[in-house]
Amino acid sequence: MSNKISLYIHIPFCKKKCLYCDFPSYGNMENSMNEYVKVLSEEIKSLEYNKFNTIFIGGGTPTFLLLKEWEVLKESLNYKLIKEPAEFTVEINPGTADKEKLLFLKNMGVNRLSIGLQAWQENLLKNLGRIHSKNEFLELYKNAREIGFDNINIDLMYGLPSQSFENWKETLKEVVLLEPEHISCYSLIIEENTPFYNMYNKGVIKIPSEEEERKMNEFTITYLKEKGYDRYEISNWAKKDKECKHNLVYWELENYIGCGSSAHSYINGSRFSNSDDIKEYMKNFFQLNKNEKYKNSIEADMEEFMFLGLRKIKGISIKKFNEKFKKSIFDIYGNVINKYVENGYLILNEDRIFLSEKGIEISNSIMCEFIIN
Numbered sequence: 001m002s003n004k005i006s007l008y009i010h011i012p013f014c015k016k017k018c019l020y021c022d023f024p025s026y027g028n029m030e031n032s033m034n035e036y037v038k039v040l041s042e043e044i045k046s047l048e049y050n051k052f053n054t055i056f057i058g059g060g061t062p063t064f065l066l067l068k069e070w071e072v073l074k075e076s077l078n079y080k081l082i083k084e085p086a087e088f089t090v091e092i093n094p095g096t097a098d099k100e101k102l103l104f105l106k107n108m109g110v111n112r113l114s115i116g117l118q119a120w121q122e123n124l125l126k127n128l129g130r131i132h133s134k135n136e137f138l139e140l141y142k143n144a145r146e147i148g149f150d151n152i153n154i155d156l157m158y159g160l161p162s163q164s165f166e167n168w169k170e171t172l173k174e175v176v177l178l179e180p181e182h183i184s185c186y187s188l189i190i191e192e193n194t195p196f197y198n199m200y201n202k203g204v205i206k207i208p209s210e211e212e213e214r215k216m217n218e219f220t221i222t223y224l225k226e227k228g229y230d231r232y233e234i235s236n237w238a239k240k241d242k243e244c245k246h247n248l249v250y251w252e253l254e255n256y257i258g259c260g261s262s263a264h265s266y267i268n269g270s271r272f273s274n275s276d277d278i279k280e281y282m283k284n285f286f287q288l289n290k291n292e293k294y295k296n297s298i299e300a301d302m303e304e305f306m307f308l309g310l311r312k313i314k315g316i317s318i319k320k321f322n323e324k325f326k327k328s329i330f331d332i333y334g335n336v337i338n339k340y341v342e343n344g345y346l347i348l349n350e351d352r353i354f355l356s357e358k359g360i361e362i363s364n365s366i367m368c369e370f371i372i373n
């Protein structure tokens with residue numbers, strides 16, 4: 001097996017649920033945090049690995065945990081004598097981490113922060129149900145820099161209710177002025193089972209038209225390029241050598257292990273996952289550990305290789321596909337590749353296949369054609 005493996009740790013708690021969010025995270029469950037962290041620490045201690053290429057603590061809002069809970073988490077990582085990974089990221093929300101907590105993370109070995117800002121305008125933050133203001137974000141960012149964090153991502157969203165093109169321009173421009181190393185820009189998707197879904201269907205919120213959203217997307221691409229950010233994935237931009245190593249593990253179908261509720265693992269073609277339900281995870285962890293385990297079929301692995309790999313701007317390596325699956329990519333996907341190369345949605349360049357600009361715009365429908373019947 002590959003000796004490279006990454007670790008994902010899930011903290012499912014948020015101070016309050018954002019109105020658009022369908023992630024496995026929960027508001028108003030602070031009472032369970034202490035017990036959850038104890039179970040999570042046992043899970044970490046039980047891992048058979050102690051060397052990780054990257055570590056990512058995500059959520060939810062990991063920084064919603066109290067310092068004493070972070071101590072427990074740190075202790076479990078120390079117990080494993082985990083060597084310093086190449087990248088150790090923590091997701092962080094403004095309003096949940098003061099200087100003391102940031103310093104604790106720094107001393108724990110965290111070397112990358114991913115801050116959820118989403119929008120620059122107070123009214124838009126409020127519409128989204130975010131718990132923080134722009135000023136709280138600015139304070140967090142300033143503190144993080146002062147403490148010495150030199151690798152920071154800022155998460156942004158466009159296509160938001162009541163968001164104008166000018167709002168989006170302002171958001172991007174103000175964020176770029178702060179010179180973060182990495183910027184993620186996601187277009188809002190109204191997901192079922194979120195308050196936004198009902199609000200949208202009842203006409204309570206109105207989102208920008210497709211045309212407006214396309215304009216925002218085009219501005220993002222041009223502006224970030226002009227400012228020295230390289231688009232390396234459909235929704236992610238980074239300064240030189242600052243791509244998120246952990247996310248590349250997912251997109252390159254490399255091995256990773258997930259701890260905590262709803263965390264998924266992928267090791268040598270086998271997938272495992274823990275229960276989404278926090279209480280069930282805490283109850284069953286000691287007996288069951290991973291509640292689902294299945295081996296991906298070769299076909300499913302090939303599909304994932306294509307879906308995930310094509311999210312990267314440089315796409316997939318033909319050689320890597322052929323070596324991994326011991327089959328020529330053209331025997332499996334020749335028809336679909338040729339079709340999209342001919343009409344300019346895919347580009348075939350020596351060893352690589354990637355989406356063109358217009359291919360990215362319809363990436364979802366192109367990816368569907370990589371499903372093997």
Ligand code: SF4
Binds near residue numbers: 014016022023059093
């Ligand atoms: S903070 Fe993040 S995980 Fe929590 S509800 Fe908001 S979007 Fe979802």
